[in-house]
Amino acid sequence: MNLSWDKNKRRISGIFPHIPLLFFTLIALFPIVLIVINSFKERKAIFRTPYLLPTAETFSFKGYITLFERANFELYFLNSFIVVAASMFFILLFGAMAAFALAEYDFPGNPILGLYLAIGIMIPIRLGTVSILRLVVSLGLINTLTALIMVYIAQGLPMTIFILTQFMKSAPRELKDAARVDGASEYRIFWLIVPLVRPALATVAIFTMVPIWNDLWFPLILANGEKTKTVTLGTQVFLGQFVIDWNAVLSSLTLAMVPVLILYLIFSKNLIRNITAGSVK
Amino acid sequence: MDKTPVKPRKKFPFHIFVFLAPAVIIYSLFMVYPLLDSLRLSFFSEIDGKEIFAGFSNYNRLLNDPNWKPRFWGAVKNNSIFFVIHMLVQNPLGLALAALISMKSVKGRDLYRAFFFLPSILSFVIVGFVWQLILSPLWGIGEGIMGFLRLGEYFKPWLGLEGSALITLSLISVWQFIGIPMMLLYASLIGIPDELIEAARIDGANNWKIFWGIKFPIILPTVGMVGILTFVGNFNAFDLIYTTQGALAGPNFSTDLMGTLFYRTFFGQQLQLGNPTMGATVAAMMFLIILIGVLLYMFGWQRRITTYDL
Numbered sequence: 147m148n149l150s151w152d153k154n155k156r157r158i159s160g161i162f163p164h165i166p167l168l169f170f171t172l173i174a175l176f177p178i179v180l181i182v183i184n185s186f187k188e189r190k191a192i193f194r195t196p197y198l199l200p201t202a203e204t205f206s207f208k209g210y211i212t213l214f215e216r217a218n219f220e221l222y223f224l225n226s227f228i229v230v231a232a233s234m235f236f237i238l239l240f241g242a243m244a245a246f247a248l249a250e251y252d253f254p255g256n257p258i259l260g261l262y263l264a265i266g267i268m269i270p271i272r273l274g275t276v277s278i279l280r281l282v283v284s285l286g287l288i289n290t291l292t293a294l295i296m297v298y299i300a301q302g303l304p305m306t307i308f309i310l311t312q313f314m315k316s317a318p319r320e321l322k323d324a325a326r327v328d329g330a331s332e333y334r335i336f337w338l339i340v341p342l343v344r345p346a347l348a349t350v351a352i353f354t355m356v357p358i359w360n361d362l363w364f365p366l367i368l369a370n371g372e373k374t375k376t377v378t379l380g381t382q383v384f385l386g387q388f389v390i391d392w393n394a395v396l397s398s399l400t401l402a403m404v405p406v407l408i409l410y411l412i413f414s415k416n417l418i419r420n421i422t423a424g425s426v427k
Numbered sequence: 428m429d430k431t432p433v434k435p436r437k438k439f440p441f442h443i444f445v446f447l448a449p450a451v452i453i454y455s456l457f458m459v460y461p462l463l464d465s466l467r468l469s470f471f472s473e474i475d476g477k478e479i480f481a482g483f484s485n486y487n488r489l490l491n492d493p494n495w496k497p498r499f500w501g502a503v504k505n506n507s508i509f510f511v512i513h514m515l516v517q518n519p520l521g522l523a524l525a526a527l528i529s530m531k532s533v534k535g536r537d538l539y540r541a542f543f544f545l546p547s548i549l550s551f552v553i554v555g556f557v558w559q560l561i562l563s564p565l566w567g568i569g570e571g572i573m574g575f576l577r578l579g580e581y582f583k584p585w586l587g588l589e590g591s592a593l594i595t596l597s598l599i600s601v602w603q604f605i606g607i608p609m610m611l612l613y614a615s616l617i618g619i620p621d622e623l624i625e626a627a628r629i630d631g632a633n634n635w636k637i638f639w640g641i642k643f644p645i646i647l648p649t650v651g652m653v654g655i656l657t658f659v660g661n662f663n664a665f666d667l668i669y670t671t672q673g674a675l676a677g678p679n680f681s682t683d684l685m686g687t688l689f690y691r692t693f694f695g696q697q698l699q700l701g702n703p704t705m706g707a708t709v710a711a712m713m714f715l716i717i718l719i720g721v722l723l724y725m726f727g728w729q730r731r732i733t734t735y736d737l
Contacts, residue, residue, distance in 0.1 A: 274461030360550030
């Protein structure tokens with residue numbers, strides 16, 4: 147009697163947390179799902195049956211066709227891809243190199259340099275925009291992807307160096323010492339250590355990649371020409387012009403969301419594990 | 428973890444220079460130099476393409492000139508409201524969700540976590556437009572849902588009304604970013620050793636008491652970190668407002684934040700030319716606000732709270 151009462155109680159208390167959690171899941175996902183399903187419908191169905199999945203009669207690619215006829219979305223994707231890939235590559239490479247030096251060598255000014263590089267974690271780079279624009283103009287880089295890449299590298303480095311330094315410090319000493327005894331150069335030792343901090347690199351990659359892909363501010367200011375538009379800026383401009391074309395609006399939103407969502411689904415498990423791993427050290 | 432780095436060489440180590448140079452050069456050139464140069468510009472005026480030292484006159488103009496004063500203080504006020512709504516809604520809700528999914532008995536936590544975090548990886552542009560569509564009376568989604576809940580008569584085009592636009596945008600931003608405090612707090616909640624919780628349970632403490640008496644004090648440093656991250660992010664916000672309300676942050680500047688004021692000042696708007704030095708002045712004020720926030724956090728909060736070594 148007493149036992150089964152206890153069991154019931156436990157079952158009820160096991161269900162209880164799911165009520166708010168499911169409710170919140172609905173709130174988090176509903177807007178996204180709504181946009182995606184309606185982007186595959188014809189105009190009438192968008193308004194008549196917004197909550198239903200597209201059916202054979204209501205299915206339509208019209209919005210996507212408009213999109214590719216009227217805007218250079220292929221180009222925007224290519225631009226975003228180049229900017230994100232190049233920035234990430236240099237953020238991770240230069241960040242890992244600097245973190246290695248800060249973690250490995252006791253040179254005069256090490257703590258001060260670490261602090262100098264960490265200031266950028268708290269101070270948003272946007273506040274220097276007036277001078278960044280002047281600098282970019284004077285270097286002849288206005289309306290180029292290079293300008294965006296340079297700014298994003300600078301933006302991504304502080305956090306990357308800060309996190310990687312912590313991880314580099316915990317790399318096993320024996321490995322480095324053994325390599326040094328064998329006469330390996332310091333550069334060689336760096337490349338031995340890099341694979342050991344791979345999980346940290348993955349986390350840093352996601353954390354710096356998402357804001358770069360999503361940024362509107364710098365593309366708007368440094369590279370707003372048709373040839374250098376990123377997906378985020380392209381979508382923003384396109385949406386401004388096609389407000390009345392619901393098919394096109396919904397399709398462009400879906401198209402801008404989907405690549406990020408796919409990446410997220412691929413990496414989320416890893417990402418979440420790495421965030422939580424940091425605390426269970 | 429080893430705290431004493433090795434000293435492999437005595438002479439000036441060239442490889443250290445090689446390791447550090449690329450990061451330090453790019454960071455200094457594209458981040459530190461622009462920030463300092465921007466601060467310098469805020470003390471100059473540009474007349475006929477020439478920079479002339481102007482002392483504090485830009486600041487004086489921003490704070491006292493009848494054209495600038497209402498815009499500046501309006502943006503400060505709106506930005507403070509924006510921040511307070513995040514602190515009152517986003518962070519407590521994020522904590523509640525983190526507490527729920529960190530419970531041992533809850534199944535499917537990986538999925539929940541992934542779902543709650545999902546909106547925060549989308550761009551403001553998308554999020555702004557999605558919500559604009561949902562709240563649009565034309566599509567009628569918002570109205571339809573309110574009607575379903577028998578609240579249809581209370582529906583209004585909130586984004587277009589002076590009294591509700593800022594609150595609506597704040598809540599949209601909360602919707603987008605709630606996953607970040609949730610994730611950070613969750614990570615520190617699951618770092619608490621089980622023995623501690625079990626010991627309290629044996630002493631007869633219930634979940635509620637365990638949370639507020641044991642878990643919350645332990646994760647307090649993370650709570651503070653969430654607070655300062657929210658502060659810096661909020662006082663730097665721009666994209667969401669620009670996307671949904673335009674650079675003029677309407678209706679009637681009711682959604683104007685420091686970021687939109689900065690953009691308008693720097694680049695101009697329909698009737699007004701852009702003014703880089705005044706733009707730099709607005710940026711300098713943002714810098715000051717963020718700096719005060721960070722210093723308060725470092726010296727007013729971090730120094731006072733106890734950190735538990737687990």
